[in-house]
Amino acid sequence: MEGAALPGRLIWRSARVVEIIEETPRVRTLLLDCPDWPGHLAGQHVDVRLTADDGYQAERSYSIASAPADEVLALTVERIDDGEVSPYLVGELRVGDEMELRGPIGGYFVWSKMRGGPLLLLAGGSGIVPLRCIMRQRAAVMSDAPIRLLYSVRSQHEIIYRKELDQFARNGVEVIYTLTREWPPEWTGYHRRVDGDMLREIAWPASERPLAYVCGPTAFVERGASELVSLEYEPDRIKTERFGPTNDSTIVDRSARQNKSPIT
Numbered sequence: 001m002e003g004a005a006l007p008g009r010l011i012w013r014s015a016r017v018v019e020i021i022e023e024t025p026r027v028r029t030l031l032l033d034c035p036d037w038p039g040h041l042a043g044q045h046v047d048v049r050l051t052a053d054d055g056y057q058a059e060r061s062y063s064i065a066s067a068p069a070d071e072v073l074a075l076t077v078e079r080i081d082d083g084e085v086s087p088y089l090v091g092e093l094r095v096g097d098e099m100e101l102r103g104p105i106g107g108y109f110v111w112s113k114m115r116g117g118p119l120l121l122l123a124g125g126s127g128i129v130p131l132r133c134i135m136r137q138r139a140a141v142m143s144d145a146p147i148r149l150l151y152s153v154r155s156q157h158e159i160i161y162r163k164e165l166d167q168f169a170r171n172g173v174e175v176i177y178t179l180t181r182e183w184p185p186e187w188t189g190y191h192r193r194v195d196g197d198m199l200r201e202i203a204w205p206a207s208e209r210p211l212a213y214v215c216g217p218t219a220f221v222e223r224g225a226s227e228l229v230s231l232e233y234e235p236d237r238i239k240t241e242r243f244g245p246t247n248d249s250t251i252v253d254r255s256a257r258q259n260k261s262p263i264t
């Protein structure tokens with residue numbers, strides 16, 4: 001069965017960390033027990049709220065990494081070194097800790113079997129997270145939609161979900177990497193940022209009416225989507241999700257920060 005994103009009022013729910021997986025030195029997957037979780041669709045996200053002892057709160061959005069049918073809800077977070085929330089989620093949070101979640105959110109950047117394909121997934125860095133959920137869901141519902149993933153990362157060590165992507169590649173997903181900062185001498189794949197020539201080589205022809213999902217840092221998403229439009233992809237079949245800098249409105253009660261209690 002595909003996940004149900006039950007319509008209704010969004011409320012904050014408590015979630016407990018049951019396991020932490022180190023994906024790369026800067027990235028952790030948090031497995032969460034959220035007893036009242038209403039279900040979600042592949043590609044949706046949640047808001048996470050952390051509260052410090054002095055009442056200061058910070059909220060950030062995170063894509064749902066687990067597929068709708070998975071038993072445990074998962075988020076995957078990349079540490080942004082000068083960030084406020086991600087260093088805490090990646091470096092401080094421990095099994096047994098609690099946080100609040102609100103969601104699932106988003107009805108646009110989602111995929112379900114009836115949407116079909118062919119699917120072109122473009123991921124930059126942690127932008128792989130909702131796309132992993134889509135790939136898992138495609139396998140879970142036994143969709144035969146052809147699927148191709150182009151994943152841009154700084155180096156091989158920063159590939160998130162490497163083993164799982166290898167497994168997808170053995171099971172019908174075409175996985176193509178491009179390394180943008182470091183690559184080994186024997187690397188024969190792409191080693192530059194995603195550009196028009198690369199997409200001309202790997203993207204499904206527009207005549208096949210592909211459905212494209214582009215996710216990652218803002219500049220990556222804007223470049224990827226505009227190159228796809230140049231390749232005559234239909235704009236309403238290009239779904240984008242930007243993980244760019246957080247807008248101030250997502251930080252609530254900033255004044256309470258003066259006491260500087262650690263977020264717990």
Ligand SMILES: Cc1cc2nc3c(=O)[nH]c(=O)nc-3n(C[C@H](O)[C@H](O)[C@H](O)COP(=O)(O)OP(=O)(O)OC[C@H]3O[C@@H](n4cnc5c(N)ncnc54)[C@H](O)[C@@H]3O)c2cc1C
Pocket residue numbers: 045060061062063064076077078079080082083084085086087126129130217241242243244245246
């Ligand atoms: C819908 C949605 C889904 C998201 N899903 C994920 C996800 O699955 N995994 C994940 O790791 N992140 C995801 N993000 C990004 C996440 O919400 C935070 O923005 C990120 O974790 C940084 O928060 P922070 O508090 O550590 O940094 P902040 O304190 O907000 O920012 C610190 C500094 O880093 C810069 N910055 C902020 N965010 C980024 C970024 N993403 N890349 C580069 N620089 C940045 C800011 O401009 C600032 O200079 C998602 C964002 C959105 C909008």
